[in-house]
Amino acid sequence: MRATILILSAAAMLALPAQAARPVKPVKPMTVPAAVYTDPAPDKAHPARMEVLHIPSGGVEINGVAYLASGAGPHPTLVLCHGWPGNEKNLDLAQAVRRAGWNVVTFNYRGSWGSPGSFRFAQNPEDARAVLTFLRDPANAARLGVDTRRMAIMGHSMGGWVTAMVAGQDDGLLGAGLISAANMGMLGKMDRAEVIKRSAGNSETLADTSPERMADELIANSDANNFMPMAPGLAKKSLLILSSDDGLAPGTDKLGAAVRAAGGKRVTMIHVATDHSWSDKRVMLQAQVIRWLQGLLAGKPR
Numbered sequence: 001m002r003a004t005i006l007i008l009s010a011a012a013m014l015a016l017p018a019q020a021a022r023p024v025k026p027v028k029p030m031t032v033p034a035a036v037y038t039d040p041a042p043d044k045a046h047p048a049r050m051e052v053l054h055i056p057s058g059g060v061e062i063n064g065v066a067y068l069a070s071g072a073g074p075h076p077t078l079v080l081c082h083g084w085p086g087n088e089k090n091l092d093l094a095q096a097v098r099r100a101g102w103n104v105v106t107f108n109y110r111g112s113w114g115s116p117g118s119f120r121f122a123q124n125p126e127d128a129r130a131v132l133t134f135l136r137d138p139a140n141a142a143r144l145g146v147d148t149r150r151m152a153i154m155g156h157s158m159g160g161w162v163t164a165m166v167a168g169q170d171d172g173l174l175g176a177g178l179i180s181a182a183n184m185g186m187l188g189k190m191d192r193a194e195v196i197k198r199s200a201g202n203s204e205t206l207a208d209t210s211p212e213r214m215a216d217e218l219i220a221n222s223d224a225n226n227f228m229p230m231a232p233g234l235a236k237k238s239l240l241i242l243s244s245d246d247g248l249a250p251g252t253d254k255l256g257a258a259v260r261a262a263g264g265k266r267v268t269m270i271h272v273a274t275d276h277s278w279s280d281k282r283v284m285l286q287a288q289v290i291r292w293l294q295g296l297l298a299g300k301p302r
Contacts, residue, residue: 033290035100036283043070048098051144055107057130058123062115064107064131066144067098073145076152076174076297077103079131081124083157083182084202086113088277090156090179096286102293103146107131111207118208121158121184121217121225125165128153132170150174152296154240154289157182157248157276161227164255167237168230174296175238175266177289180276181227183251188222195219228258235264240292242285243269246276268292 040048053064069075078097082089086108094104109127111119134140136148152175155163160181167176187195195218199211206214218225234255241256243249249271256269270288274281 032283032287033100033294035290036096036286038099040070040099040101043072046070046072046145053105053107053134055127055131055134057127058110058117060110060116062107062110062117062127062130063113064105064134067094067104067106068145069098069101069103071101073103074141074147075101075103075145076150076293077105077135077144077146077148078293079128079135079151079153080104080106081128081153081155081159081162082106082108083155083159085204085206086159087204088156090285092282093286093289097290097293100290100293103144105131105135111209113205119206119214120209121214122221124158124162128155128162128166129170132166132173136172148172150297152176152238152293154179156180158184160252161225164227164230164234165225167239168227168233171233171236173237175240175292176234177240177242177292178252178255179242179285179289180244180246180248180278181241181252181255182248183225183227183255184218185222185224185226185228186251188218188220188225192216192219227255231255231258231264232262234259235262238266238292238296239264239268240289241267241269242288243271244274244276244278244281248276 048070049068051066054061055064097104108115109124110117135146141148151173153163153167154177156179160178161184163176167173195215196211199214241252243252256267259267272281278285
């Protein structure tokens with residue numbers, strides 16, 4: 001069975017004003033990977049399974065879930081980082097990637113969605129690094145069937161910022177994927193009233209914080225939170241940048257250009273006309289991510 005979808009080819013890489021129309025090449029058909037719509041053959045000896053994780057980070061144990069692929073391992077493994085506050089967790093993407101033969105590990109930052117601790121932006125990359133450390137521990141890798149030589153990280157929205165901040169300093173990763181990523185450093189450059197307004201709209205399930213506290217943290221750490229200095233580190237690995245019509249594309253266009261200027265040869269940039277959550281392009285999102293992950297294993301982006 002074959003299915004095709006229409007995908008926007010590589011969009012303009014230059015940072016354009018958010019309100020400007022984004023030029024794109026004509027769409028072309030793309031074959032959807034079978035993992036998007038087909039379950040793998042059952043493997044009674046090594047079935048697909050899900051495990052709840054408690055991952056040490058910052059003196060507490062944050063919540064995680066491992067979607068473990070069927071078949072004898074170890075398997076390549078993707079760490080998937082949610083956004084701010086994380087209403088869209090992309091679990092349909094996690095399931096599709098697992099069907100493609102990858103383990104997927106999702107987690108909740110400290111102070112979010114039931115993970116203990118207080119929510120602070122500075123801790124979010126720390127938590128993602130803690131997840132990678134946990135998975136690289138030989139005992140955990142053996143128990144979960146993780147191939148520590150074939151790991152990647154990906155994030156949506158604020159999780160894309162987390163991904164850039166972590167992958168830019170971790171040479172043990174095969175690649176990094178950004179989905180409608182927000183540069184939290186640039187958010188901190190806005191007027192405080194505007195940052196408070198945006199924080200108020202992203203406060204659900206976050207512990208021991210407030211819109212004002214989040215705004216003040218973003219403003220105080222705007223330079224430290226800028227993902228642009230990560231470009232040289234990101235240039236050492238495969239990078240997938242997926243942008244959408246949410247006003248954030250100019251920021252990730254700029255990052256992609258900086259990675260290329262730093263010598264990055266494996267940068268895939270695709271712009272799709274959809275909203276921030278990819279609400280009407282979920283199949284396309286799954287197809288793009290799986291094709292890119294397949295390329296990582298082949299040694300080149302697809």
